[in-house]
Amino acid sequence: MLLPAAIVVFGVIVYPIVRTGVTSVENVTSVMEPNAEFVGLSNYAKVGKNPAFWSSMNRTLYFTVVSTAIELVLGLALAGLLNARIRGRWLLRTIVVIPWAVPTVVSGALWKGIFNPQFGSLNAILTQLGLISEDKIWLGSPLLAMNMVIVADVWKTVPVVAFMLLAGLTSIPQETYEAARIDGAGAIRTLRSITLPLLVPSISIVMIYRIIEAFKVFDVIYIMTGGGPADGTKTIALYTYYTAIRDQRYGVGSALAYMIVTAIAILSALYLRALRRSEMSLL
C-alpha cells in the first residue's frame, strides 16, 4: 500500500527538488549535458547581481499586492452576497464559481481576445458607449498590460476567495447578529465590530494562500502577453522559465527556482500557522 505513495513522494517531489538543487550549483548550459562543472554559489550571485532579476521581483510584488488586495475586497463583498438569504441562492453560487472552474489557459486566451485592440469586445463596448474615440491597446504598454493581466487574474480568482470567506461567514453564529440588532447596531457597525473581527482567521488564510499563488503566477501571463510588452509583465516565474528553458541556462535558472521556492516556503509556513490557529485547520 505504501508503494504508490512512495513513488509519488520520491519520484515526483524529492528527486526533482534535489536534482534542481544540484543543478543550481553547477554550470549547466545544455539540456543534454546534466553533469557539468561545480561552480558553488556563483549562480546565486549572478542572479542577485542581475538588474533584470530585481525588476522582475518588483513586478511580481506589484502583481501580488494589487491582485490580492482587489481579490480580498471583491471576494468579501461577493461572499456577503452569497451568504444573503435570498431565493435562488444555489443558482447564484453555481454561476459565481464558473470563472474559477475555467482552466487558466482558456481564461487567459479569453481575456487576450477581449483586450485585442482590433477585434476585442472591450474596445467595441467602450466605443459604442462613446467612452473612447480610438482603439486602446490594452496590452501595449508595460504598466497598463500588467494591470489588464491583473483584471484577468481577479476575474478568475475572486470566486475562490469568496467561497473561502463564505465558509468563515457561515460559521459566525446568527445569534451574534441578532444580539447586535437588539443593541441597535447598524449594518456598518455590525460589519466592523462583528463580521470582520470574526473573519480575521479566514481572511488571513485566504490572504496568504493568494499571496503564494500570485507569487507563482505564470500561465495567465504566458498566454496573454508572454512577458511583454518591454518585459512589463515578466514576473519572476516567467523570468525563471525564460532563463532556464529558452536560454538554456539551467544552472542560473535552477538557482532562481530555489530562490522562489525559499520565498514560497516561508509564505507557506505562515499559511500553515494561520490554518492551525483557525477552525478550518485540518492538521
Place this chain on the structure above:
Amino acid sequence: MRIHTKKGVALIAALATMALVGSAGLSACSKSDGGGDGGKTELNALFMKQAGYSEEQINSMIEAFEADNPDIKINAQYVAFEALHDKIVTAAPAGTLDIVLIDVIWPAEFATKGIVLDVTDRYPDSWAEDMLGGAYHTAEFEGKMWGVPWGPSTKYFYYNQEMVEAVGATAADLDTWDGVLAVAQKIKDAGLVQYPLAWSLKQEEASVCDYGQILGSFGGQFTDADGNLAVNQGAGIQAVEWLKATIDDGLSNPGSLVFLEDDVHKTMAQGEAAFALNWEDSFDGLQDAESSNVVGKIGLLPTPKGPGGDRPGINGAMALSIGTGSKHVEEAWKFIEYVTGPGEQNKYPTGWLPNWKASYTDEAITSLAPELFAAAPEALATLILRPTVVNYQAASDALQAQLQAALSGAKPIQEAMDAAVAAAAAE
C-alpha cells in the same frame, strides 16, 4: 498514514528506489520495441501550426510518404512557433522526437548543445548546385549541416490593390519605404482605413524579423565585424526611429506592438490595413473567402527599398532535423529527404516555395502560386541574417524587450538599444 518508526522510513526509501529503477527499466523496454501497429516503425515528428506549410499540407505529405513507405508511420504534432523551440529543448533528453522542425536561428544552439544530429555526410553533392542559395545554408553551422531546409522564406510586402488604386497610386509607387509612407498618408487622409500599416511587433521573435527587414533597408546588420550585437548605432537606431515615427504619425497601427503575424494577417483580411509584411502563406489565406474580405484585392511585392536602395528580406527559412535521441535515424532521414524533395515541395508552393532552382522555371509549378513566384527572385536575391550565435535566444530576448520599450515610448530609443546591446553582451 503516519510512519512511526525508522524502519518504516527505511522501507519507504527502499521501495521508492526499487520503484524508480523498475519504472526506468519499464520505460527502456517500451522504447526499444519501437511501438506496435503490426511491426511498423513509428516516428514522432514536431511541426508548427502557423506560417509555412499548413497542417493540411503537411498531413498530405505524410500520407503520401506513408503510402510509399508502408512500414513507417509518422506521428505528427503541431505547436505554435512561439512554443516550438522550448518543446524541442525539453523533449531532447527523453529522445522522444525523431524529426523536428527548426528555425534558421537555432542550428548554432542545437548543434553546440547536442540536440540535433549532424547530417552533413548524408547531403548528396548535387544539392549545393540544385538548391537555391537562400535555402541551402539554412541549417548550416560551422561548415556542417544540422538539418535539411524546407524552402527559402522571407517576409514579403502585401498591399491592398483596391486602396492603392483609390488614391491614384500604383505598385510602382510602393518600390521604396518613402513611397509606401506617401501612399499610406493618402489612404489615411482619404479615410479608407484608420491605420494603413500593420506590423508584427509583439515581444516575440516576430518583432526581430520585422525590425530586421527595416534595419536591412537602411543598410544595416544585426552584428558588427566581431559578431556582437550592434543595433545601438547607425542603421540600428534609424530603423527604430523610422518605425516609431510611423506609429506616432498614425500610419502604423499602434496595435502592432501586440500583434503576431497571424494578427497582421487577420487585420489585412478584414480590410483594416493597406500594407503589411508577412510570410509566404499569408497570400493564400487572404484569397480564402471564408476568412477574408479582400479576396482578389491583394498584391505581393518584394520588401520595399530603404534610403540606400537596399531591400534585403529577413531570412526566415526553416529546416527539418533529426533529434539526437532518435532510435530510427535512417527512417527519419528517409522522411526528411522525401518531404524536402521536389516531388512533395512542388505540390504546395503556397505554403513555402520549393528549395529547388528548377521549380522556379517550371510553368506547371509556378502557375500554382504565380504571385509568389513572381516576387521571389528579387525577394530572395539578398537576405539579412539574424546572428548565428549559440546564445541567440538570450540576445533576441533582450532585443525584443528593448525594441518594445523604444517603440512604446517607455524609454528613449538610444537608451533602449544601448540596453539591448549591453544585455546581449552580458549573457
